[in-house]
Amino acid sequence: RDATLLETLSEGRVRRPARGVGMGDVVLSTLLEETPAARNQRDAWLSQASSLDAFVIIAAPERSTDALATVQTLRDAGLRVDYGVPGEKVGKQFQAAEHKRSIHAVVIGSEFPSLKVKHLASRTEQETSADSLLNILRQSF
Numbered sequence: 001r002d003a004t005l006l007e008t009l010s011e012g013r014v015r016r017p018a019r020g021v022g023m024g025d026v027v028l029s030t031l032l033e034e035t036p037a038a039r040n041q042r043d044a045w046l047s048q049a050s051s052l053d054a055f056v057i058i059a060a061p062e063r064s065t066d067a068l069a070t071v072q073t074l075r076d077a078g079l080r081v082d083y084g085v086p087g088e089k090v091g092k093q094f095q096a097a098e099h100k101r102s103i104h105a106v107v108i109g110s111e112f113p114s115l116k117v118k119h120l121a122s123r124t125e126q127e128t129s130a131d132s133l134l135n136i137l138r139q140s141f
Contacts, residue, residue, distance in 0.1 A: 047101075054137055055097035056083040059090050059109035067108040069131060077134055104137060 027122045032038050054074060058067045064086040074081045082100060086094030090107075097105045099118060107116040113130040119140060128136050 052102035053079040054081045054104040055102035057093040057107045058086045061086045062110050063112045066112050
């Protein structure tokens with residue numbers, strides 16, 4: 001006679017027939033791929049969930065404190081924000097912003113509280129003050 005799953009898992013203490021369905025991640029993934037509406041919803045959610053509103057680029061390491069305060073201000077306002085590594089080359093920080101699919105890059109350099117905001121998709125750029133940054137970012141949403 002064949003052992004049942006419950007009997008096996010309970011080391012023979014429970015002898016009841018049982019049936020069930022196990023749906024793992026591979027089955028769900030296949031189902032999503034084969035259902036266009038589900039796939040579109042997943043892709044839309046992933047696109048939104050994985051993008052940032054702004055990525056703060058620290059172009060002048062001596063302005064790290066100002067940059068981190070700016071990050072916190074933007075986060076407190078409900079924006080999704082990340083930042084670069086102080087001292088890392090600006091080009092690498094821009095690459096990180098694009099890799100994280102950020103909408104904007106905010107460049108904080110030695111001229112702070114004046115800073116630059118770059119819309120990464122259109123490559124347009126504008127100068128603004130730290131006090132106006134939140135309004136500038138909100139206008140483009």
